[in-house]
Amino acid sequence: MTPLAEPLLAWFDRHGRHDLPWQHPRSAYRVWLSEIMLQQTRVETVIDYFQRFVTQLPTLADLARADEDEVLALWSGLGYYRRARFLHRAALQCMREHDGELPRDFDALAALPGIGRSTAGAILAQAHGLRFPILDGNVKRVLTRLHGIHGHPGQRVVEKQLWTLAEQHTPHERLADYTQAIMDLGATLCTRSRPRCDDCPLQSRCVAHAEDLTDALPTPKPSRAIPTRHTLMLLLRDHERRVLLQRRGPEGVWSGLWSLPEAENETDALQKAKRLAEVDDAQTLTAFIHVFSHYRLEIRPLLFEAATAAKRIADNDDLRWCDPTQIQTLGLPAPVRKLLNDTWESDA
Template identity: 75%
Template sequence: MTSFANALLAWFDRHGRHDLPWQHPRDAYRVWLSEIMLQQTQVATVIPYFQRFVTRLPGLRELADAEEDVVLALWSGLGYYRRARFLHKAAQLCVERHNGQLPSDFDALAALPGIGRSTAGAILAQAYGLRYPILDGNVKRVLTRFHGIFGHPGEREVEKQLWLRADEHTPAARTADYTQAIMDLGATLCVRSRPLCAACPVAGDCVAQRDNLTTQLPTPKPGKAIPTRSTVMLVLRDAEGRVLLQRRGPQGVWSGLWSLPEAEDTDGAWREAQLKARIEDAQSLTPFVHVFSHYRLQIQPLLFDNAAPAHAIADNADLRWSAIADLSALGLPAPVRSLLLALPEPAAP
């Protein structure tokens, strides 16, 4: 076992996180679910989503049998919804091919949708105790600083170096604890800004600490201007207070989620509204911006009250009138859900 792993495990025994909900029990399903949820999302945010998810879908077979709307509703607010669809599809494949279990073979596990090399390693290490390295964002930051590796960690050659270092440090014994320990170190001490080097168990051998490089490592991704797009969201509300929802197509952001009909501008919004309902007037609601990883979306909501549903909607599986109280059962993008829950009360007739 390397001195790095020894120091890290000793620190973990005293200061690591031992009471995360997916650790009790630490089975393959719960580890897998937590790893997918934790991608680009912090632990504090994930915990309530994880607990709600496993209460409703406690095992892999329950997930495989669930309707997609149920899965997306449980995921709603976590973002990056493709993760939820991959999770659902992978569970169904496990039922079809692996007797309802996540396989303990690396190649079979990594072949499932949404499970890459690092996620497969985390599952095998934590759930099955097998020696496989991991390389999530926290681990990349720790190893980049410890070894003084320059270059953006997403670049192929840099990532190759990091995988070699990750494998070098991963011990054959206590692999599950080591995997949690290095993730904890990156999440609690070796953080992006103002790392707590004085409390770090490996600071004495860390290149970034020695050479005062913690603000420079990891090397940032080359900057790129984020474009801004705009859309008009149609809030068609009928006399009963129901709103018209439209399921988004399979491509683009929020794919497969229930959202609101959209148009490029106000004139287009009126034309779109008239195709879906009989309308009289519209009220402009407060515009807002939602930021995705690759662009900003300027949203102008337009409220059409007392809309009379068009007959054709009943025959369209991708359109539905929904009461506000029923939104929790549907997979909606977080900003759309917030918009609908904050709608003004209908004007008195």
């Protein structure tokens, strides 16, 4: 047992999280799904999504058989939709190349779409008890503070140092528990702000605590101004209260999801709406802001009533008329889904 692992596991046995849904059973598929969902998302948010996902798609084979729309619909609201597409592609690749299972070979596992070094290590350690270190955001924060490491953890030289430390601290036994324990420590005690140092089992050996550096470490990423972009969303609604959805292209934000047609200005919006349906002037709905990691998007919805719209545009691979029930089966960006639901509710 390594010097860090022993007190950490003793703390985990008393205070760690032992009732997470992907721990019962702790299969490779369930661990993999949870690890992908937990990337940039809190446990409290993930639990309901995870349970809904495995109820609908309980095995890797079920995931591979599902179409992308079904996968994205189950993911809708979690954000970072590229994760869901990679999940689906990896399942298909496993069916083709790995007899329908996630490989136990590290290199083969890490080569699958959306699975890097840390995620592969987490899967193998938790599902199979194999000795591989992990280095997710929580673990980076713990190790950075524990060893007093300066420099943004995303920098190559800092990340290399952290991987070396992660390897040294990983024990040769109780790998599943250790992996969960060090993630739990970062998520519940060694938090980004207001860490609970007095409750930490590693406090006596923590450089950041001893030198009053917990607020300074990890070194933050150099800040930059986040730009604001603007778009008009066209909400075309026919006499049956259905709205016209358009599938987004393979590139850019929300790629592959169903959304609303967009325009840059009012003139362009009206021209586009008239190409799609027989409409009159638009009603401007309340604008709102959606924040991405690298920019803010101001969305101004324009509502067009289209009495005979369905005759002009029929359902196809990229355009679809949907009522409130039908959108539940499609992958939509969370702000678009909320906009549509709010609009339908206001008309009820």
